[in-house]
Amino acid sequence: MSSKVNPDERNRHQLNSGSPTETYRCDGCETVYQVAGAEQPTVLCPDCKQVATPHSDLMAKREYQIGYAKYLEARRQATAAMRRFESRDLALARGRFNDAATDFEASVCHFTAAMKEATSHSVADSCDLARKKATCLWQAVEWLGGATYASEQGDESRAARYRSDAEQQLAVASECGDLLNSDELQVTD
Numbered sequence: 001m002s003s004k005v006n007p008d009e010r011n012r013h014q015l016n017s018g019s020p021t022e023t024y025r026c027d028g029c030e031t032v033y034q035v036a037g038a039e040q041p042t043v044l045c046p047d048c049k050q051v052a053t054p055h056s057d058l059m060a061k062r063e064y065q066i067g068y069a070k071y072l073e074a075r076r077q078a079t080a081a082m083r084r085f086e087s088r089d090l091a092l093a094r095g096r097f098n099d100a101a102t103d104f105e106a107s108v109c110h111f112t113a114a115m116k117e118a119t120s121h122s123v124a125d126s127c128d129l130a131r132k133k134a135t136c137l138w139q140a141v142e143w144l145g146g147a148t149y150a151s152e153q154g155d156e157s158r159a160a161r162y163r164s165d166a167e168q169q170l171a172v173a174s175e176c177g178d179l180l181n182s183d184e185l186q187v188t189d
């Protein structure tokens, strides 16, 4: 993305030489503003009168790292839950599926926040993919928790329905491919 630099902006960059410029983006219309200086002013978008907030790939990466740690923990819980489920250790399986759902939900929140903070398309796309995959897995473990509960109640046909819904979500999740490790996220600012 190229940006026009008018003479005023060049002056401003020179006046503030040594201080970094920050990228602000309007949450309404997504217009991007470059703001120089160390202090963080309130930037009001002239087009839609919404407040623009600071954005950077680095902020996105920090958010992604938190989401990714939650995501890995959720996967670990889900794998443990699945083993319990297969060995008919239903009460323990259900607890683990619930824990996994909580962590997947948290990872989705962080990946979504990271996607909004990113300034480059490549980082935003990686965050979006992570958000999509974690959302599928979150849904899948919720349904597996439901399947476990139905089994505990002796309702095997309902359990089988839940399980087949979960398997569809798992298939969609695996089509998303692997998430980038948070270290592999290439930030541009």
Ligand SMILES: [Zn+2]
Binding pocket: 026, 027, 028, 029, 030, 031, 045, 046, 047, 048, 049, 050
């Ligand atoms: Zn705006």
